[in-house]
Amino acid sequence: MNKAITEGLEFNPPMFEDGLTQWSRQDGLPGSDTYAASGNATLVAADADFASCLEMLKTESTQKLRSMQRTEILAGCYLRVTARVKAISGNLPSVRIGAFPIASNGNGIGGLTQAGPATQLAAYGRVETITAIIGTGSRGGVDLAWDNQVANAHVGLDLTGPNGGVVRIDDITIEDVTGAYLRTMMDWVDVRDYGAVGDGVADDTAAFLAADAAANGREVLVSKGTYKLTDHVTFNERVRFEGTVTIPASRRLSLVQNFDLGTYIDAFGDEEEGFRNAIQALFNFTDHDTLDMQGRRVLLTEPLDVQGAVYDKDTYANQRKIRNGQIDVAGGAPFEDTVVTANAAYDSGNPTRLSSIANVANIPVGALVTANAGVGREVYVTSVNVANSYVELSNPLHGAPASQTYTFRRFKYMMDFSGFANLQRFTLQDIEFLMAGQCSGVLLPLNGLIFHMKDCFFTGPKDRAITSHGTGCQGMLIDRCQFLSNENVLRVQDRTTIAFNVNKNDTKIRNNRANKFRHFAVMGGSGHIVTGNHFFQGDNETLGQRTAGIVFAEAQAKTIFGSNYVDNCYIEWTNEYDPNPDFASELSFGGLQILGNIIFSSGVPSSYAPIHVKPYGSGHYINGVTITGNTFKTIKGQALARVDMVDTTFADLDHSRYNDISVHSNTFYAVSNQFQNPITVPAVKGTAAANWDIDLTSYLPFGGEARVVQSVMPEGRITNASNVTVWDLPYATPGINGDRQSIRLSWPQASKGKVFVTARCDAPT
16 A cells, blocks of 8 residues: 555655755744754755755754655555765764654644654764654554644654764655555455465465464455365464365365354355355364354255265264254255165064165165065165175064065255264254255264254255154254145145154154144154144045154153144054064063143044054053043044044054053043043942943043953942842952953842942053
């Protein structure tokens, strides 16, 4: 920066040959004495060193020489005043640059430095160059450091020391030297000043590193251009991109001070490429654990392979998070499903393997497996062994034939983590996934722990919002997310989408909302806590069909399902991941607690039941379930026959073996038969009879048998046919009649009256 060049300012004072009336013996203010008639100063026309110059006899202790012309002092502008001086005769004085500061109103300003460092003249005829720098900032090398009160100055020099010496002075010059201070005045350094070329061809790596090292607390500017980087580059200082960079996928650009998506988009000139490189950096340095998307929208033209972006690792266990943004898709061929059909052999002795696959190399990891028989919901390929022609699966099959044709369908996901062999403690927060029926949302890593999604929107998945194709769902947390279906206009039975699935244990699914999927969740494993969720799946059909809102696919669920809003769908409990689905010395259906839920339906037929148990093999029974504090309500359609059912598509339960069935304190609206266990019912006989049969079919849950009579309590007198009080008690026979859901009270004599009977469908433990 040079004001004389850029703005045409003239800083130099008048030349001496223009007349000594323009040079003051005092401070240079108007009216001060000049050297025109002083008698101790004269012009020399042809000095050997200076040509035209001023010759002066020192007669005062401080002999001042000030230009009567004002020199403008600008904020941020630094002026170097130069005078060339030589001694001619007499005593040798000291010489220094001097200047008198003037305010904008024309008054002098006191209290400021008015002289630079002095130079002692040591020999006659030797030319000495005297300099001083004037400026409005106290920076290194500034001799007269003034403040912004100063608008102008009268510039010149001082002679100090003994009188009687004669000196000659060349014309005084003033030059703008602000450029020397520019880098320390500005809060940035430019990579071009450190050798960066920015032509996209030259390697600018070293220049970037040098600029960052020199910044020393200032910002680094990547000015316009395309900069080729060939190695890792870390900016420890803040950086601003006007230009863009290119870098190999195996190398990282790490921005320590402004690690955010916006800066990476600026760096690469492309939001998708910027997002990939920001994710790579997130996994590769420890100064930040969170990538802030800054509310930015990223449009993906292909699925984002997260491990491929990270490049150099497929396991990671430190906490990392991506938050606060929106991800959209362009759609098209990169997001189309890959579909492979193949014949495969199956052996229940190795229940997670399909073998003897001729075209196994075509099957992608993460593909959904379907077939005509024996394949449960949400079974995926976890690995492919080309050499031995087999694939491994996420869950066992249930009674699949020895050989059949399978379909392997690989959905495409916005964010695909499947390249990670193990990923732990990763979080997606405040992100909207805009799938618009073009693709699926997130594919989890093969293995991992505590993958956390919170406050996210999954909008319009084509197939799945979140998929676990292995054990990367262990301990998964899904909190306060919205799952918005792409199938709103379809009938319930025509829908195919699923919000998420789980294969492993100990997930926490809390306070989410989902609408009109085929299933909200398919959950294998056990130890889950599902609470505070609202999922609804109805349609506009009259007496329409309903599907499972949530599927618990492990017989030993060990799960709490509480305080949810189950809306126009049902809870389904299966053992579809059991490779030998018939009961055989194992834990059968147990450990599920359904507590304090709102379970609502509308426009459904009487056959609809909101709680299903579906055994995939024979001999199973219920060995521990709690269903309490729930509200069951239906409107607009038919009253429900009951709220519980056993789906016998594959097999029935063994109703004679039920244990620990706790069903009570529920409320019912428009439900004809209200289940409960233990159940207390009145038995009234108006005509004396020795045997009283009491049918409990309407009450006992899941078709349970009347196995135990806990108590019989008369209300009022029990009398015989002659109305004489009967003091004898009856004995009870449980499990009578063909369905064994009735009990019989046998009296010593024919009796009539009213008793309350409490019975159970489970054996006491």
